[in-house]
Structure formats: C-alpha cells, structure tokens
Amino acid sequence: MMKGVWTTIAVAAVLALGAAGCGEKTQVTVFKQGKYQGKPDNQPWDNDRFKGDQVAWEKAIKARNNGQNENVRLGAK
Secondary structure (H helix, E strand, O other): OHHHHHHHHHHHHHHHHHHHOOOOOOOOOOEEOOEEOOOOOOOOOOOOOOOOOHHHHHHHHHHHHHHHOHHHHHOOO
16 A cells, blocks of 8 residues: 555656656847847956956967977977
C-alpha cells in the first residue's frame, strides 16, 4: 500500500518539475529602431594598463602568444 503512495508522489513530483521547465521567460530587446540600445563596446586597449596605446597592447598579446607557443618556448626551428 505504501509503495503505491510513494510512487504516486514521485510521479507527481516529476510531472511538476517537468511542467515547470516548459515556461518561457520574456526577453529584453536591446535592438530597437535600427540601433543597438545596449552597452557600447570598447577597444581592448582602452583600459588602465594600456591607456589607449594600441601598439603596446599588440606587443603584450604577441608576447603572451609566444609564451604559450611550445615551438618558441623549446627553441624548435
């Protein structure tokens, strides 16, 4: 008798959780009337470290990439 009660409770819980996943949330539109309304994108070198210096940023990126390149790190030719 108790087995049937627990089975019914388990089935009801699974159905309730399954139904809860079927809802749809409203989405906020950030593109209105042909213009993007969201946060503006900045250049990656516009920060406190590089202070708008694109050349210094590019040098830092190249140095970082070379540090991760196994051929360069091991001296392979």
